[in-house]
Amino acid sequence: MAELKNLTKRGENYSQWYNELVVKADLAEQSAVRGCMVIKPYGYAIWEKMQRQLDDMFKETGHVNAYFPLLIPKSFLSKEAEHVEGFAKECAVVTHYRLKNSEFGGVTVDPAARLEEELIIRPTSETIIWNTYKNWIQSYRDLPILCNQWANVMRWEMRTRLFLRTAEFLWQEGHTAHATKEEAEAEAVKMLNVYSTFAEKYMAMPVIKGVKSESEKFAGAVNTYTIEALMQDGKALQSGTSHFLGQNFAKAFDVQFLDKENKLSYVWATSWGVSTRLMGALIMSHSDDNGLVLPPALAPIQVVIVPIYRGEEQLAQIDEKVAGIVSALKAKGISVKYDNADNKRPGFKFADYELKGVPVRLVMGGRDLENNTIEVMRRDTLEKETRTCDGIVEYVEQLLADIQNNIFEKARKFRDESIREVDTYEEFKKEIEKGGFIYAHWDGTAETEELIKEETKATIRCIPEDMDATPGVCMVTGKPSARRVLFARSY
Amino acid sequence: MAELKNLTKRGENYSQWYNELVVKADLAEQSAVRGCMVIKPYGYAIWEKMQRQLDDMFKETGHVNAYFPLLIPKSFLSKEAEHVEGFAKECAVVTHYRLKNSEFGGVTVDPAARLEEELIIRPTSETIIWNTYKNWIQSYRDLPILCNQWANVMRWEMRTRLFLRTAEFLWQEGHTAHATKEEAEAEAVKMLNVYSTFAEKYMAMPVIKGVKSESEKFAGAVNTYTIEALMQDGKALQSGTSHFLGQNFAKAFDVQFLDKENKLSYVWATSWGVSTRLMGALIMSHSDDNGLVLPPALAPIQVVIVPIYRGEEQLAQIDEKVAGIVSALKAKGISVKYDNADNKRPGFKFADYELKGVPVRLVMGGRDLENNTIEVMRRDTLEKETRTCDGIVEYVEQLLADIQNNIFEKARKFRDESIREVDTYEEFKKEIEKGGFIYAHWDGTAETEELIKEETKATIRCIPEDMDATPGVCMVTGKPSARRVLFARSY
Numbered sequence: 001m002a003e004l005k006n007l008t009k010r011g012e013n014y015s016q017w018y019n020e021l022v023v024k025a026d027l028a029e030q031s032a033v034r035g036c037m038v039i040k041p042y043g044y045a046i047w048e049k050m051q052r053q054l055d056d057m058f059k060e061t062g063h064v065n066a067y068f069p070l071l072i073p074k075s076f077l078s079k080e081a082e083h084v085e086g087f088a089k090e091c092a093v094v095t096h097y098r099l100k101n102s103e104f105g106g107v108t109v110d111p112a113a114r115l116e117e118e119l120i121i122r123p124t125s126e127t128i129i130w131n132t133y134k135n136w137i138q139s140y141r142d143l144p145i146l147c148n149q150w151a152n153v154m155r156w157e158m159r160t161r162l163f164l165r166t167a168e169f170l171w172q173e174g175h176t177a178h179a180t181k182e183e184a185e186a187e188a189v190k191m192l193n194v195y196s197t198f199a200e201k202y203m204a205m206p207v208i209k210g211v212k213s214e215s216e217k218f219a220g221a222v223n224t225y226t227i228e229a230l231m232q233d234g235k236a237l238q239s240g241t242s243h244f245l246g247q248n249f250a251k252a253f254d255v256q257f258l259d260k261e262n263k264l265s266y267v268w269a270t271s272w273g274v275s276t277r278l279m280g281a282l283i284m285s286h287s288d289d290n291g292l293v294l295p296p297a298l299a300p301i302q303v304v305i306v307p308i309y310r311g312e313e314q315l316a317q318i319d320e321k322v323a324g325i326v327s328a329l330k331a332k333g334i335s336v337k338y339d340n341a342d343n344k345r346p347g348f349k350f351a352d353y354e355l356k357g358v359p360v361r362l363v364m365g366g367r368d369l370e371n372n373t374i375e376v377m378r379r380d381t382l383e384k385e386t387r388t389c390d391g392i393v394e395y396v397e398q399l400l401a402d403i404q405n406n407i408f409e410k411a412r413k414f415r416d417e418s419i420r421e422v423d424t425y426e427e428f429k430k431e432i433e434k435g436g437f438i439y440a441h442w443d444g445t446a447e448t449e450e451l452i453k454e455e456t457k458a459t460i461r462c463i464p465e466d467m468d469a470t471p472g473v474c475m476v477t478g479k480p481s482a483r484r485v486l487f488a489r490s491y
Numbered sequence: 492m493a494e495l496k497n498l499t500k501r502g503e504n505y506s507q508w509y510n511e512l513v514v515k516a517d518l519a520e521q522s523a524v525r526g527c528m529v530i531k532p533y534g535y536a537i538w539e540k541m542q543r544q545l546d547d548m549f550k551e552t553g554h555v556n557a558y559f560p561l562l563i564p565k566s567f568l569s570k571e572a573e574h575v576e577g578f579a580k581e582c583a584v585v586t587h588y589r590l591k592n593s594e595f596g597g598v599t600v601d602p603a604a605r606l607e608e609e610l611i612i613r614p615t616s617e618t619i620i621w622n623t624y625k626n627w628i629q630s631y632r633d634l635p636i637l638c639n640q641w642a643n644v645m646r647w648e649m650r651t652r653l654f655l656r657t658a659e660f661l662w663q664e665g666h667t668a669h670a671t672k673e674e675a676e677a678e679a680v681k682m683l684n685v686y687s688t689f690a691e692k693y694m695a696m697p698v699i700k701g702v703k704s705e706s707e708k709f710a711g712a713v714n715t716y717t718i719e720a721l722m723q724d725g726k727a728l729q730s731g732t733s734h735f736l737g738q739n740f741a742k743a744f745d746v747q748f749l750d751k752e753n754k755l756s757y758v759w760a761t762s763w764g765v766s767t768r769l770m771g772a773l774i775m776s777h778s779d780d781n782g783l784v785l786p787p788a789l790a791p792i793q794v795v796i797v798p799i800y801r802g803e804e805q806l807a808q809i810d811e812k813v814a815g816i817v818s819a820l821k822a823k824g825i826s827v828k829y830d831n832a833d834n835k836r837p838g839f840k841f842a843d844y845e846l847k848g849v850p851v852r853l854v855m856g857g858r859d860l861e862n863n864t865i866e867v868m869r870r871d872t873l874e875k876e877t878r879t880c881d882g883i884v885e886y887v888e889q890l891l892a893d894i895q896n897n898i899f900e901k902a903r904k905f906r907d908e909s910i911r912e913v914d915t916y917e918e919f920k921k922e923i924e925k926g927g928f929i930y931a932h933w934d935g936t937a938e939t940e941e942l943i944k945e946e947t948k949a950t951i952r953c954i955p956e957d958m959d960a961t962p963g964v965c966m967v968t969g970k971p972s973a974r975r976v977l978f979a980r981s982y
Contacts, residue, residue: 032567067661070612073524078598084598096584100580
């Protein structure tokens with residue numbers, strides 16, 4: 001309870017609420033290495049559930065996993081002009097491969113063990129992978145290549161926040177190679193759809209699918225597709241991207257193949273990734289002033305059962321009664337924890353499981369035992385009711401589905417209501433202060449985009465796939481606009 | 492077939508056979524970064540099966556996963572005296588965090604972005620983890636901590652071999668914290684048993700369990716437990732280790748806890764790990780001159796079915812017949828591939844699946860179609876037989892179990908026959924040339940151990956748990972020996 005009292009409320013300071021929640025709910029913490037986090041067991045258990053689900057979806061769509069080196073020769077980065085521009089300034093650089101004893105005690109870098117060419121820790125793996133694919137691809141028969149890897153990457157960030165922006169993070173990166181432009185474009189879109197399905201169905205997080213503007217796309221891509229989510233403070237969060245890379249990396253690494261007509265062509269490429277940043281998105285989509293709210297599909301513990309008892313004898317009776325419920329829930333594939341440990345008061349346990357976002361809490365006391373009842377609380381609404389134990393397992397199963405659906409619908413309503421069409425820049429400047437997505441006309445130039453960003457801190461989140469695409473005039477310059485685009489302030 | 496002809500035979504050059512097989516069977520290859528490998532999809536699929544099984548076993552024994560930083564402050568390494576001695580000479584060192592455009596083209600390290608304290612890429616994570624545990628542990632209520640992480644690590648090796656010795660490798664490292672010495676020792680032994688069960692039951696690789704000599708133990712451990720396997724060339728391979736760390740790291744990082752009597756004590760620790768080196772062990776335990784032989788429990792494809800047909804019509808008939816077998820095999824949880832692709836001749840497919848170690852091959856031709864038969868080949872013995880299709884699914888299921896058992900028994904017989912007791916150093920020098928394990932008396936000193944290593948290249952693999960422990964006299968010095976120990980040349 002002490003811990004709970006200390007959780008800042010969202011309305012007071014959303015940013016502080018987030019930082020505190022991540023730590024107090026045992027999800028992650030800062031490490032001794034600047035900007036690098038420790039993902040604690042409870043946080044990692046959620047990430048594992050995300051991984052498992054995504055991995056299944058990648059495999060269902062024909063992908064296989066592989067592993068490529070952590071380190072990349074510095075020169076590889078320069079081979080694709082935009083790519084190096086995008087990543088050079090945030091690379092951790094390995095220059096030596098040995099330490100030696102220092103005359104002042106401790107160890108020091110051995111100057112004799114200097115690398116001829118420095119190596120960087122991968123910020124993303126397009127370069128090392130396309131250098132590898134060069135040896136894998138000779139003819140159209142070797143295509144497509146549909147590889148994914150689960151890995152750690154590093155981008156040296158000056159201002160870091162747990163999960164949202166860390167120097168080291170965990171992610172998956174898909175890298176595919178195709179014989180035709182059409183096939184590569186279809187792959188990029190297919191994986192965007194996998195991401196949006198995952199976000200909506202499992203994370204219960206509604207997303208807007210679209211394409212990035214030139215300024216916001218991935219360094220080295222022809223097109224970047226994105227899913228954009230809205231956090232409770234009205235800021236957008238880019239939650240996953242899928243890039244159509246054209247022939248850029250194939251040309252940079254000279255990867256050609258013999259097509260069916262025996263003609264040499266450059267290979268077409270995509271890459272796509274989601275990261276531990278999704279943990280931040282998950283937390284900020286649903287959680288409240290009491291702590292985490294987790295969608296049942298990703299909750300490490302879906303149901304917790306707590307006994308309230310007087311004396312060992314009563315506890316033994318409750319234990320026996322609960323054992324049947326536990327095994328019946330498990331038989332349905334529901335993860336359940338029976339917490340009858342005597343080292344904490346029930347009130348403390350309640351607060352702790354609320355903080356940790358366990359979707360359903362069952363409590364059985366002495367009177368429940370007499371009446372064959374049990375108290376049910378759902379974490380999303382905090383509603384409590386006392387029910388008969390008969391049919392409780394089916395009830396809980398249905399309740400978990402209801403909670404999954406309810407938090408998605410709640411987030412969708414919040415997101416939908418936040419989207420406003422705005423026609424003048426004055427109005428835009430006023431509306432952007434309130435948060436949410438603003439749908440407005442823009443003349444398509446990087447200059448206007450930059451001006452808007454400087455003056456309002458809003459960026460073009462995407463040119464959305466499923467929204468009105470009628471032409472108009474730019475709210476800033478009055479020049480022709482091909483269609484409205486989606487603006488927001490973002491993480 | 493062309494590729495197969497090029498596979499060196501084990502009898503000609505075992506080492507070359509191994510190197511070629513890893514590449515030709517699409518398991519792994521050298522990358523552009525010295526000593527770092529690319530694990531190819533087929534190799535990674537085997538590693539994934541190993542991971543999944545081990546992870547299940549860790550969780551069944553009460554462990555949880557977490558993630559700790561890739562980078563470790565240089566100074567952390569020096570805090571445990573033996574640890575720094577063991578690892579300082581093979582550390583990759585990060586000194587800078589930014590590149591900039593070079594005036595000569597390309598990018599160069601930005602001298603302005605030099606780190607105040609250099610960071611090393613983890614060679615193992617005891618130091619960063621115990622620095623973290625310091626904040627997690629105040630009282631006995633916080634213990635035990637039973638964490639594992641799946642991660643990449645880096646040890647700069649001068650002579651590397653795919654899977655067996657690479658600069659970067661993948662592994663899991665368990666790190667546990669306990670209130671008592673007894674509990675920590677029991678944990679170290681428990682995890683050794685998990686490893687030996689995994690090796691024998693899933694990898695079909697017999698192992699000898701034991702404890703390392705002082706010279707061979709982990710840098711920073713009180714005791715190192717090991718499982719030692721025998722490869723087909725008579726060399727031993729250390730396949731997994733579990734360390735009882737005593738209070739060494741707790742003292743180095745000042746991790747104390749209040750016990751039940753409110754007294755401050757240092758925490759007791761273990762760590763334990765297996766790595767992608769197991770892939771090398773798997774390959775060298777069972778494979779033959781035709782390629783890989785995989786235990787069915789870890790084979791990505793357990794059964795392959797190949798049609799031999801004349802014309803589209805006959806193929807369609809075979810497709811239909813095979814479809815029923817495929818779905819019945821899948822219903823039993825058997826992974827099966829039906830390869831009716833028309834781009835390769837059957838002979839080529841046969842050779843390729845043999846090379847890749849698929850445990851069971853089924854072939855259906857026109858005559859089989861008429862007779863309701865199918866040809867069955869088992870990869871371990873290469874025996875072929877033609878059987879009726881009735882009951883084929885149950886037959887294949889049993890055959891997979893038989894193969895798993897057979898390759899284990901074959902490896903065990905080979906291993907058992909290789910163990911010889913030797914009483915004189917002359918005999919030892921002669922016998923060690925033949926390979927295998929030699930069980931001999933040793934006076935227990937590091938000097939004698941070093942002499943034996945220098946003169947014969949043999950090391951003490953372990954002081955085995957389950958073998959004769961009668962005292963005797965050292966084969967080299969004639970001094971008293973507490974018991975025989977197990978020698979071998981090793982990878």
